Amino acid sequence: MTADQKPRSEKNAIFRLLAFLALPFMHLVARYEIIDGHKLPKQGAFVLSPNHYSEIDPVVIGVVMWKLGRMPRFLAKASLFKVPVLSWLLRASGQIPVERTGSARNSEPLKAAATLVEKQLAVVIYPEGSLTREPNLWPMRGKSGAVRMALEADVPLIPAAHWGTQLVMPRYAKKISLFPRKxxxxxFGDPVDLSAYRGRRLGAAELAEATDLVMAAIAGLASDLRGEPAPAERWDPTKNNQKETGRF
Structure with a gap:
């Protein structure tokens, strides 16, 4: 691609259909302020790692990425790709199947990373793995999935944070608050510098160290949005007698 050529639009028919269905409602319930949106790559593969404290977060991130011209992909359970209709929707929108159990578990990040690079996708991975357990909605301790994916694929890892989603759908809530409009x-932040970890065989300690860099970047962005400092120590569910569940 030459300098005067525009990146090819990712807004294919399936994403336009999803936008047609979701955007009117999402604009009804909230207005969106996008800060430093230029830091989201306009083309090429990357991993996006936002904070996570509401079940509606993926939809919010999807809306914002649509506005910035990139289409979100998520790692989805491979079993979902066997469900009629849903399977078609997942494949048509370029979602990435991942096995979560059994002998395939360790090889799945490699396969997903290859797909990410081959198709030049933007993949959203929540490094916390689940909704934060931190009492005041600050990012908690992260898992290594986002870092592993970015390193395996050798692509940028972009941190992001949002604030206000909890007003639309509080943590663990089952209903959306429609009015007043939120x-x-x-x-969005600069790519996390993972250069010290690229091309190396990494153990648990190195992955934890790299993941903490990501969580620090996300917490810093959240702090900017909230206008208050983030806790000095990340909330750890295992130290607070909370069962930790999560995705890749």
Missing amino acids: SISVK
């Missing part, structure tokens, strides 16, 4: 702010 405000959601989303801020």
Whole structure:
């Protein structure tokens, strides 16, 4: 691609259909402030790692990425790709199947990373693995999935944070608050510097160290949005007698 050529639009028919169905409602319930949106790559593969404290977070991130011209992909359970209709929707929108159990578990990140690079996708991975357990909705301790994916694929890892989503759908809530209309702010950060870890055989300690860099970047962005400092120590569910569940 030459300098004067525009990146090819990712807004294919399936994403336009999803936008047609979701955007009117999402604009009804909230207005969106996008800060430093230029830091989201306009083309090429990358991993996006946002904070996570509401079940509606993926939809909010999807709306913002649509506005910025990139289409979100998520790692989805391979079993979902066997469900009629849903399977078609997942494949048509480029979602990535991942086995979560058994002997395939360790090889799946490699396969997903290859797909990410081959198709030049933007993949959203929540490094916390689940909704934060931190009492005040700050990012908690992260898992290594996002870092592993970025390192395996050798692509940038972009941190992001949003604030205001909890007003639309509080943590663990089952219903959306429609009125009054809420405000959601989303801020993107510079790529996390993982150069010290690329091309190396990494153990648990190195992956934890790299993951903490990501969580620090996300917490810093959240702090900017909230106008208050993030806790000095990341919330750890295992130290607070909470069962930890999560995705890749």
